[in-house]
Amino acid sequence: MWEGKREHPRLILHDFISPEECKELEFIHKSCSTVGYRPNVFSTTLSHLVATNSPHLLIPFVSLRERLKEKIEETFGCEFELFIEFTGLVSWCRGASIGWHSDDNRQYLKQRDFSAVCYLNSYGKDFKGGLFRFQSGEPATISPSAGDVIMYTADDRNIHSVDEVTEGERLTLAMWFTRDSSHDEDSKLVSRLLSQCASHEFLPLPLPASANMYWFCPPHQHANGFDICVARLHLLGFDVHSFLQGDDRSLDDSDRLVGPIQIAKGGEFLTREFTNVLHALQVVQFYRWKASELKTSKVGYDGVEEVVEAMSQSQLETINAMNALFLKDKGLVTTTLGYLCSNGEEKDSLNLTGVSSAITSWEEYTCKLLRELLSSLPQWETYQTIHKVESG
Numbered sequence: 551m552w553e554g555k556r557e558h559p560r561l562i563l564h565d566f567i568s569p570e571e572c573k574e575l576e577f578i579h580k581s582c583s584t585v586g587y588r589p590n591v592f593s594t595t596l597s598h599l600v601a602t603n604s605p606h607l608l609i610p611f612v613s614l615r616e617r618l619k620e621k622i623e624e625t626f627g628c629e630f631e632l633f634i635e636f637t638g639l640v641s642w643c644r645g646a647s648i649g650w651h652s653d654d655n656r657q658y659l660k661q662r663d664f665s666a667v668c669y670l671n672s673y674g675k676d677f678k679g680g681l682f683r684f685q686s687g688e689p690a691t692i693s694p695s696a697g698d699v700i701m702y703t704a705d706d707r708n709i710h711s712v713d714e715v716t717e718g719e720r721l722t723l724a725m726w727f728t729r730d731s732s733h734d735e736d737s738k739l740v741s742r743l744l745s746q747c748a749s750h751e752f753l754p755l756p757l758p759a760s761a762n763m764y765w766f767c768p769p770h771q772h773a774n775g776f777d778i779c780v781a782r783l784h785l786l787g788f789d790v791h792s793f794l795q796g797d798d799r800s801l802d803d804s805d806r807l808v809g810p811i812q813i814a815k816g817g818e819f820l821t822r823e824f825t826n827v828l829h830a831l832q833v834v835q836f837y838r839w840k841a842s843e844l845k846t847s848k849v850g851y852d853g854v855e856e857v858v859e860a861m862s863q864s865q866l867e868t869i870n871a872m873n874a875l876f877l878k879d880k881g882l883v884t885t886t887l888g889y890l891c892s893n894g895e896e897k898d899s900l901n902l903t904g905v906s907s908a909i910t911s912w913e914e915y916t917c918k919l920l921r922e923l924l925s926s927l928p929q930w931e932t933y934q935t936i937h938k939v940e941s942g
């Protein structure tokens with residue numbers, strides 16, 4: 551290992567991840583994340599994707615995980631077998647930070663040998679604050695930039711911190727690596743996939759987890775929070791309309807998002823129904839991700855106006871009631887997840903007709919990933935690892 555690196559074994563890689571990979575992982579996180587394990591942090595783990603009937607969304611992680619593991623082995627000269635211990639998309643919104651620590655600093659984290667943090671969006675462009683700092687050694691400060699990766703040993707030679715995020719949502723892919731095979735993430739995921747994918751139908755529709763996993767609230771203020779799925783739609787200018795009658799007292803409020811819903815914007819709604827709020831969110835985030843391609847390829851079809859209709863007074867009332875339930879504090883949504891530089895532009899560029907014409911592309915994308923998953927699974931089972939299987 552080169553001079554100075556012995557004391558602080560670490561590596562910074564620029565543009566290791568392509569802009570397309572960053573965008574795809576952002577799409578997954580913004581349509582599947584739950585409130586995280588620390589305040590003001592959201593996360594999407596691979597086991598959560600499997601548990602919420604979106605196992606096909608593991609596919610976009612496969613080759614990147616493989617490349618990162620190889621790079622870690624090469625950089626740190628590993629002459630032993632290395633396993634991936636954890637893979638997760640993590641976003642840090644306003645108020646999130648972490649003080650000085652090493653990544654193996656708890657008894658239950660001692661198995662961690664190496665860390666990789668991949669930046670999927672950029673300081674200054676997508677968020678403010680959130681600089682990464684090493685306590686000693688060089689480089690001392692890292693300003694996250696989409697596509698860059700930092701790798702370091704998880705022990706106390708690499709004590710680090712993250713400054714508080716002051717605006718926007720800072721998105722990362724965090725991974726840890728271990729020599730301890732009993733902490734191998736792959737073998738656990740493969741057995742989950744095998745037990746769940748047997749029943750896989752043609753088009754996997756997301757299945758929401760329990761409502762509290764999507765409920766964001768400031769500390770000690772449970773009543774003032776918001777549902778992050780409704781909030782992410784709201785930030786793009788979309789409202790949610792439920793078919794369940796507002797005065798049906800037998801319903802738990804959260805059931806309204808698990809049942810069929812429609813989305814609305816600017817006094818109009820899309821007649822097309824979505825199975826639940828996660829289904830609508832996936833399609834809308836897919837449309838947001840692919841908007842420029844979808845526009846140029848003119849996916850629209852004849853009579854597309856008919857799928858958008860004007861809202862009635864009673865629909866408007868239901869939407870207001872839904873907002874009162876799920877976005878108790880709209881100001882908090884904007885200050886927590888919004889980024890002043892882009893809020894307005896994004897909102898204005900997306901419309902209901904666009905969502906409608908994105909549905910088919912989203913279905914094709916989903917089916918393509920599912921086919922790839924199902925054809926990889928036998929090999930994953932044999933080797934007990936999640937790896938790239940060339941289709942042929």
Ligand SMILES: O=C(O)CCC(=O)C(=O)O
Nearest residue numbers: 648653667682712722724
């Ligand atoms: O997001 C980062 O830059 C580092 C995160 C971190 O230190 C951790 O999750 O342990």
Ligand SMILES: [Fe+2]
Nearest residue numbers: 651652653710
């Ligand atoms: Fe850390």
